[in-house]
Amino acid sequence: MAAKRQLGLTAFSAAVFLFLAAPLAIIAVTSFGEASTIRFPIQGFTFKWFGAVFASRSFMSSLGLSLMLAVYATLLALAIGIPASYALGKTAFRHNTALRSLFLSPIFVPGIVVGYALFKFLVIELRMPVLAGLLMGHFLVILPYVIRVVGASLEQFDFSIEEVACSLGCNRAQAFVKVVLPNIGSGIVAAFMLAFLNSFNNIPVSMFLSGPGVSTFPRTLISYIEYSYDPSVSAISVLLMAVTVALMYVVEKTLGIGSLAK
Amino acid sequence: MSYASLENIQVSYDGRTKVLEGLSLDIERGELVSLLGSSGCGKTTTLRVVAGFIEPMGGAFRLNGKDLTRTPVHRRNFGLVFQSYALFPHLTVFDNVAFGLRLRKLSSGDIRKRVEAMLEITDLSAFAGRYPKQMSGGQRQRVALARALVIEPELLLLDEPLSNLDAKLRLGMRVEIKRLQKRLGITTIFVTHDQEECFSISDRVAIMNKGAIEQFDLPEAIYSHPVNEFVARFVGFTNFFDLAKVGPGRFRDSHGGEIEVGVDPGAESCVGAIRPEDIELSGSSAERRNVVPGIVEVRTFLGQSYQYELSTNLGRLVANAPKEQAFEPGTRVFARFPSERIVLC
Amino acid sequence: MRRSLYVSLIAPGLLLLAAFLFYPLIVVLAPTFGSGGPFLGRYIAFFGDPYYLRVFARTVRIGLVATMVCVILGLPTAYYISRRSGRAKSILMAVSIFPLLTNSVVRAFAWIIILGREGVVNSLLLALKWIDRPLTLLYTEFSILVGTVYLFLPLMLVTLVGSMDNIEEDVTEAAASLGASRFVAFMKVVFPLSLPGILVGGVLVFTGAITAYTTPTLLGGNRNMLLATLIYQRAMSLSDWTGAGVIALVMILMTLAVVKGMQDFAKRLDRR
Numbered sequence: 001m002a003a004k005r006q007l008g009l010t011a012f013s014a015a016v017f018l019f020l021a022a023p024l025a026i027i028a029v030t031s032f033g034e035a036s037t038i039r040f041p042i043q044g045f046t047f048k049w050f051g052a053v054f055a056s057r058s059f060m061s062s063l064g065l066s067l068m069l070a071v072y073a074t075l076l077a078l079a080i081g082i083p084a085s086y087a088l089g090k091t092a093f094r095h096n097t098a099l100r101s102l103f104l105s106p107i108f109v110p111g112i113v114v115g116y117a118l119f120k121f122l123v124i125e126l127r128m129p130v131l132a133g134l135l136m137g138h139f140l141v142i143l144p145y146v147i148r149v150v151g152a153s154l155e156q157f158d159f160s161i162e163e164v165a166c167s168l169g170c171n172r173a174q175a176f177v178k179v180v181l182p183n184i185g186s187g188i189v190a191a192f193m194l195a196f197l198n199s200f201n202n203i204p205v206s207m208f209l210s211g212p213g214v215s216t217f218p219r220t221l222i223s224y225i226e227y228s229y230d231p232s233v234s235a236i237s238v239l240l241m242a243v244t245v246a247l248m249y250v251v252e253k254t255l256g257i258g259s260l261a262k
Numbered sequence: 263m264s265y266a267s268l269e270n271i272q273v274s275y276d277g278r279t280k281v282l283e284g285l286s287l288d289i290e291r292g293e294l295v296s297l298l299g300s301s302g303c304g305k306t307t308t309l310r311v312v313a314g315f316i317e318p319m320g321g322a323f324r325l326n327g328k329d330l331t332r333t334p335v336h337r338r339n340f341g342l343v344f345q346s347y348a349l350f351p352h353l354t355v356f357d358n359v360a361f362g363l364r365l366r367k368l369s370s371g372d373i374r375k376r377v378e379a380m381l382e383i384t385d386l387s388a389f390a391g392r393y394p395k396q397m398s399g400g401q402r403q404r405v406a407l408a409r410a411l412v413i414e415p416e417l418l419l420l421d422e423p424l425s426n427l428d429a430k431l432r433l434g435m436r437v438e439i440k441r442l443q444k445r446l447g448i449t450t451i452f453v454t455h456d457q458e459e460c461f462s463i464s465d466r467v468a469i470m471n472k473g474a475i476e477q478f479d480l481p482e483a484i485y486s487h488p489v490n491e492f493v494a495r496f497v498g499f500t501n502f503f504d505l506a507k508v509g510p511g512r513f514r515d516s517h518g519g520e521i522e523v524g525v526d527p528g529a530e531s532c533v534g535a536i537r538p539e540d541i542e543l544s545g546s547s548a549e550r551r552n553v554v555p556g557i558v559e560v561r562t563f564l565g566q567s568y569q570y571e572l573s574t575n576l577g578r579l580v581a582n583a584p585k586e587q588a589f590e591p592g593t594r595v596f597a598r599f600p601s602e603r604i605v606l607c
Numbered sequence: 608m609r610r611s612l613y614v615s616l617i618a619p620g621l622l623l624l625a626a627f628l629f630y631p632l633i634v635v636l637a638p639t640f641g642s643g644g645p646f647l648g649r650y651i652a653f654f655g656d657p658y659y660l661r662v663f664a665r666t667v668r669i670g671l672v673a674t675m676v677c678v679i680l681g682l683p684t685a686y687y688i689s690r691r692s693g694r695a696k697s698i699l700m701a702v703s704i705f706p707l708l709t710n711s712v713v714r715a716f717a718w719i720i721i722l723g724r725e726g727v728v729n730s731l732l733l734a735l736k737w738i739d740r741p742l743t744l745l746y747t748e749f750s751i752l753v754g755t756v757y758l759f760l761p762l763m764l765v766t767l768v769g770s771m772d773n774i775e776e777d778v779t780e781a782a783a784s785l786g787a788s789r790f791v792a793f794m795k796v797v798f799p800l801s802l803p804g805i806l807v808g809g810v811l812v813f814t815g816a817i818t819a820y821t822t823p824t825l826l827g828g829n830r831n832m833l834l835a836t837l838i839y840q841r842a843m844s845l846s847d848w849t850g851a852g853v854i855a856l857v858m859i860l861m862t863l864a865v866v867k868g869m870q871d872f873a874k875r876l877d878r879r
Contacts, residue, residue, distance in 0.1 A: 020760065121631035204820045
């Protein structure tokens with residue numbers, strides 16, 4: 001009976017994994033098709049769609065925008081999130097839990113609402129450039145990731161080594177740089193990765209906060225799917241997946257996949 | 263004037279709970295003073311005030327005449343050893359020990375010399391390139407010590423440094439610490455809850471309770487002459503009985519029995535105490551003075567002796583007797599208190 | 608830590624949050640209340656309007672069904688993964704995490720390819736002569752559902768595996784020693800102990816599903832609006848700012864209610 005149950009479970013799990021993997025595999029296959037519409041199975045074999053992606057001005061410029069945005073938003077989130085996590089992790093003020101919830105509050109606001117609120121308030125009412133709203137929107141959405149991951153690292157951190165560093169002659173700032181940062185480094189890297197990825201992949205915030213010449217990569221992709229529908233989308237998907245795999249590999253080698261699963 | 267002194271230190275959390283109230287302590291140069299007490303008594307708080315992590319609400323801390331009460335931690339030049347050792351996980355043993363010296367901007371040649379010398383003294387030369395996680399508890403302890411001592415601190419502060427070690431290591435390490443301390447002549451404050459450990463290495467001991475010092479004296483003095491019941495319990499007295507004075511050196515216990523004591527404190531009534539190992543048990547007794555009859559309730563084997571729990575008309579008494587003299591539970595025995603062994607508090 | 612230091616570390620973040628999240632939300636949501644009518648007038652109107660109500664119901668429906676499907680598919684699979692060890696487990700976890708890191712556009716796009724009129728499913732069925740005209744699978748509630756499940760199943764898996772990993776081996780061994788078969792051990796020991804994980808995973812999936820934008824946009828079209836796509840349409844196409852505001856607050860409150868409900872339920876579980 002046990003063996004049969006095992007087989008059933010294994011088969012079921014295999015089916016689920018197939019469900020998860022097959023669609024992505026199908027995309028990969030369609031990216032090589034000759035025809036100008038997406039077909040499966042494909043006829044012919046070509047790399048031309050990959051070439052078309054790199055040649056496309058709108059894709060490349062929106063890619064550049066998304067990358068730059070992700071970098072700035074992540075750096076801002078780290079600059080705000082690391083000190084805040086440090087203060088919350090080291091002290092035991094009675095308001096710490098409430099403050100931590102405040103920092104995590106963007107989670108409770110649907111991305112689309114964040115985008116909408118910032119659009120209406122910053123762009124329409126304050127007439128600020130869309131880019132500023134975009135940056136702040138992404139920052140808000142990714143800040144909780146930084147707080148969570150760096151916070152978890154700090155929970156494992158033994159603050160008494162910071163005290164010892166001070167007794168040996170470090171002032172506060174030196175102790176932080178020489179002793180705290182090196183020992184939460186892996187947490188910071190994981191936070192960076194998570195934040196960067198979530199900024200790059202973000203859609204709801206970017207939907208509202210776009211304008212002439214300002215369109216993030218995913219948004220450009222959506223428009224393209226809605227108006228054209230050719231294998232260049234598949235090609236882009238393959239490229240994105242390849243980068244993700246590469247990133248995962250790097251993370252695995254340095255930190256272990258576990259750190260991303262938190 | 264003493265080398266290091268705490269004067270009337272007040273510390274409270276949230277402005278309400280008073281942790282230390284009017285605590286004063288004078289320490290001579292080169293001595294090893296222990297703060298002994300159970301958890302919550304304020305000994306670690308006191309140490310942290312000395313270290314500079316806690317700024318007292320009132321009172322002052324002076325070292326060699328200078329008022330250091332408001333001086334920040336990193337300017338005090340004190341060596342710290344924590345219970346958890348707090349080694350820098352990302353640095354090798356050598357770098358851990360060199361950390362403080364590097365901050366003092368010594369030349370790398372000087373640093374290397376001093377670190378290597380210190381590693382030699384603490385028997386760690388073989389581990390210079392290792393990382394903390396590759397070392398055992400005892401070894402990490404020594405690294406923590408080396409790191410604190412190499413900066414030639416004015417004070418060495420140890421917060422329960424041996425609590426995380428197993429019994430055998432603890433014995434070895436406490437001798438090490440005493441040896442180093444005497445050799446380098448560094449004034450040291452040692453916080454612990456282990457009475458035996460504390461008494462074995464300290465020049466003087468401060469017994470703390472609820473944020474105040476109950477008795478501050480040589481270990482021998484505290485051991486033989488505890489000033490009150492709390493201290494007496496701490497140093498091993500388990501039997502306490504009320505006494506009312508009837509004459510010089512003569513008292514009556516709560517059941518009318520006569521007790522003669524070696525000293526006369528002058529008070530009309532006080533509490534007498536005696537150690538289990540000082541009580542003499544016998545199956546019969548002709549004397550009436552300093553003898554309490556009782557019945558054996560429980561007997562436990564201690565190796566060299568038996569420990570008996572007796573029910574008497576003075577309450578429960580605990581007495582130890584050599585194993586040659588075995589009394590069965592339920593037997594009637596007589597407990598004799600030698601007058602010179604009774605302590606009054 | 609000195610108060611001044613603490614404040615200087617916390618304040619910048621709080622200020623940014625206040626300036627770019629709390630304040631804009633207040634400014635945008637305030638006009639939805641009152642002003643020429645009862646205080647909650649627009650909200651009452653919202654739930655009274657059949658069109659809005661349909662959208663709302665559809666959103667909740669898809670959220671609930673997607674969550675249930677994710678639990679049903681995820682629970683056994685997570686159990687399977689958590690029983691593995693070493694290499695196999697790492698690979699399976701990587702396969703589960705990978706979709707989480709890919710863009711949701713890509714994940715929805717896959718189902719356009721599969722469910723479209725000239726998509727994989729239709730081509731296959733036509734080739735097998737099981738149907739003679741392509742089925743309309745795309746731009747239906749069904750396609751949104753499939754896309755949503757596909758989007759959130761990895762999240763449920765990762766959450767559940769994390770929770771199950773915390774159940775120590777000895778617990779199931781103890782159950783076995785007391786006479787429980789594998790299946791009984793699962794039902795009576797593993798399942799109850801993974802309830803917290805199921806709760807957390809369920810809440811993550813549900814709140815994600817009801818607030819998702821990309822999947823309903825690409826797979827649902829204009830005929831099958833969800834709340835998220837509705838906000839966008841109201842605001843961008845129709846400039847109905849107050850209408851969009853109403854929907855926004857409804858969405859926020861739904862999310863808060865679900866999370867709070869879960870926390871209360873979890874507390875009650877804890878007390879047992």
